[in-house]
Amino acid sequence: MVSRADQEGRPLLQPDLCVIGAGSAGLSVAAIAASFGVSVVLIEKNRMGGDCLNVGCVPSKALIAAALHVRSMREAGDFGIGAGEAVVDFARIHAHVKGTIAAIAPVDSVARYRAMGVRVIEGEARFTDAHTVVAAGQAIRARRFVIAAGSRPAVPPIPGLDQVPYLTNETVFDLVDRPGHLVVIGGGAVGVEMAQAYRLLGVQVTLLEAGERLLAQEDPEMAHVVDRALRSDGVAVRTGASIDRVDPAEAGVAVVLRGGERIEGSHLLVATGRKPVVDGMGLEAAGIETDPSGIRVDHGLRASNRRVYAIGDCAGGAGAGARFTHVANHHAGLVIRNALFRLPVRVGKAPIPHVTYTAPELASVGLTEAQARERHGAIRILRWAFADNDRARTERQTEGHVKAVVTPRGRILGCSIAGAHAGELIMPWVLAMSRGLKVSDLAGLIYAYPTFSEATKSAAVEFLRPSAQNPWVRRLVSLMRRLG
Numbered sequence: 001m002v003s004r005a006d007q008e009g010r011p012l013l014q015p016d017l018c019v020i021g022a023g024s025a026g027l028s029v030a031a032i033a034a035s036f037g038v039s040v041v042l043i044e045k046n047r048m049g050g051d052c053l054n055v056g057c058v059p060s061k062a063l064i065a066a067a068l069h070v071r072s073m074r075e076a077g078d079f080g081i082g083a084g085e086a087v088v089d090f091a092r093i094h095a096h097v098k099g100t101i102a103a104i105a106p107v108d109s110v111a112r113y114r115a116m117g118v119r120v121i122e123g124e125a126r127f128t129d130a131h132t133v134v135a136a137g138q139a140i141r142a143r144r145f146v147i148a149a150g151s152r153p154a155v156p157p158i159p160g161l162d163q164v165p166y167l168t169n170e171t172v173f174d175l176v177d178r179p180g181h182l183v184v185i186g187g188g189a190v191g192v193e194m195a196q197a198y199r200l201l202g203v204q205v206t207l208l209e210a211g212e213r214l215l216a217q218e219d220p221e222m223a224h225v226v227d228r229a230l231r232s233d234g235v236a237v238r239t240g241a242s243i244d245r246v247d248p249a250e251a252g253v254a255v256v257l258r259g260g261e262r263i264e265g266s267h268l269l270v271a272t273g274r275k276p277v278v279d280g281m282g283l284e285a286a287g288i289e290t291d292p293s294g295i296r297v298d299h300g301l302r303a304s305n306r307r308v309y310a311i312g313d314c315a316g317g318a319g320a321g322a323r324f325t326h327v328a329n330h331h332a333g334l335v336i337r338n339a340l341f342r343l344p345v346r347v348g349k350a351p352i353p354h355v356t357y358t359a360p361e362l363a364s365v366g367l368t369e370a371q372a373r374e375r376h377g378a379i380r381i382l383r384w385a386f387a388d389n390d391r392a393r394t395e396r397q398t399e400g401h402v403k404a405v406v407t408p409r410g411r412i413l414g415c416s417i418a419g420a421h422a423g424e425l426i427m428p429w430v431l432a433m434s435r436g437l438k439v440s441d442l443a444g445l446i447y448a449y450p451t452f453s454e455a456t457k458s459a460a461v462e463f464l465r466p467s468a469q470n471p472w473v474r475r476l477v478s479l480m481r482r483l484g
């Protein structure tokens with residue numbers, strides 16, 4: 001990395017790659033590029049690890065893990081074990097959540113990246129022209145830039161919201177005391193995961209969703225399994241909730257619905273979606289275009305300034321879509337292939353799984369039934385209930401089912417699994433879709449008995465069932481019988 005001074009007298013770095021943002025996307029690009037001996041500058045203005053480590057995936061899954069122990073203790077009686085009602089020490093749960101972040105943090109740390117040979121700058125990055133970024137008093141003129149600036153909570157313009165204290169994912173994991181009544185606005189992934197976790201931890205929870213149903217992105221039949229579980233855990237789920245305003249109240253906050261109903265809670269969590277970070281980076285000075293979906297990129301993840309890529313949650317245009325850590329990592333891999341090896345890449349081709357970590361989990365990949373009908377017309381639906389899986393029975397985890405959508409010739413268009421370990425069980429379906437395998441390939445594998453994975457086999461075997469009724473097949477079987 002050549003180092004001299006720019007016209008303003010700032011130290012000038014000239015690396016191959018300059019990465020803005022050290023979240024899931026930026027860290028992946030920087031680590032892979034450095035491993036190939038490429039000179040990299042990585043700039044982070046806040047905490048290394050970004051949202052996923054500090055205020056997203058990691059704390060949410062740590063909190064959920066704690067909450068699921070309450071459920072296990074409650075259900076232990078069904079196995080003949082008298083555990084009694086759990087005693088929840090919220091301060092220790094908070095310590096567990098923060099301890100989990102601290103345990104993972106060294107992997108994403110400045111020290112680790114410096115040891116890899118990455119030049120880490122702790123400061124806010126801003127483009128000054130089409131070729132230059134400035135951060136912490138240094139100028140960086142890189143061959144390629146990667147913007148991985150992430151997203152932030154999108155707060156809706158509900159009257160009165162700016163007059164009351166409210167939580168978002170950026171603050172909810174800092175709660176040390178157990179809330180009395182948590183009102184959650186938004187029934188997407190964040191809303192349902194947090195609503196169920198807090199409910200299991202003994203908090204009264206009301207979940208307000210404006211739409212007709214929870215988890216609008218998911219197949220309604222599968223989202224319904226999660227909806228049912230939340231209600232049976234005691235979450236007051238209110239879909240079609242139209243919020244008129246939010247008022248301060250003695251208890252904390254009051255959400256007033258259109259029609260006048262007033263829901264008072266001690267805490268309010270706003271989980272109404274995300275918006276890409278595009279401001280404060282001088283994008284205009286660098287000729288980088290944005291739109292409401294984020295930094296506009298093409299299918300190769302390149303921005304209107306061709307030396308710049310945008311990846312992860314901040315990517316818009318052809319890069320917009322599901323905002324997940326594994327998508328951010330996938331984008332990072334594409335940029336490496338294109339920027340380092342000049343290979344053509346195309347975002348949006350690979351099947352992307354998504355998992356909502358409720359109990360039961362909801363995992364899916366590919367098309368929903370409705371999307372498949374619209375695009376392909378004739379399709380077949382294959383289902384298998386966990387109630388008919390022996391391992392699920394032994395573990396008393398019989399809620400939910402597998403639902404696969406296939407063409408009449410057995411091409412897999414999508415799969416959705418609501419049930420225990422759904423996030424793990426979706427992977428063979430992802431592999432099959434990525435590699436163009438047919439559902440009969442999944443049916444033909446040998447599955448260990450008794451495993452939850454057998455639900456995949458059972459669903460796949462459903463595809464073959466009509467052939468047992470085929471008169472020609474039956475005639476052939478009877479002929480073979482006669483031959484002895």
Ligand SMILES: Cc1cc2nc3c(=O)[nH]c(=O)nc-3n(C[C@H](O)[C@H](O)[C@H](O)COP(=O)(O)OP(=O)(O)OC[C@H]3O[C@@H](n4cnc5c(N)ncnc54)[C@H](O)[C@@H]3O)c2cc1C
Nearest residue numbers: 021023024025045050051056057125150312313323324325
């Ligand atoms: C509550 C919650 C739970 C989630 N759970 C999951 C899950 O279970 N699984 C999953 O796959 N995904 C989950 N997600 C989504 C996941 O967190 C994001 O998709 C992922 O963090 C995106 O990574 P990123 O690198 O694009 O952005 P981020 O992680 O947001 O990182 C961007 C970084 O850029 C930095 N930055 C921004 N501007 C500048 C600048 N000008 N200069 C320097 N630095 C800058 C920011 O400080 C930040 O550190 C969850 C999200 C939330 C909110």
Ligand SMILES: NC(=O)c1ccc[n+]([C@@H]2O[C@H](COP(=O)([O-])OP(=O)(O)OC[C@H]3O[C@@H](n4cnc5c(N)ncnc54)[C@H](O)[C@@H]3O)[C@@H](O)[C@H]2O)c1
Nearest residue numbers: 156186187188189190191209210211271272273323355356
């Ligand atoms: N398990 C996971 O992978 C996971 C977990 C959490 C978050 N995430 C990521 O974070 C993203 C953001 O999650 P999210 O749940 O905040 O957003 P979301 O977009 O998934 O859901 C937001 C919900 O809020 C509702 N809403 C919006 N305004 C409202 C209002 N005024 N009143 C009532 N309801 C309103 C919307 O109808 C929608 O259902 C997800 O899309 C996902 O990419 C992933």
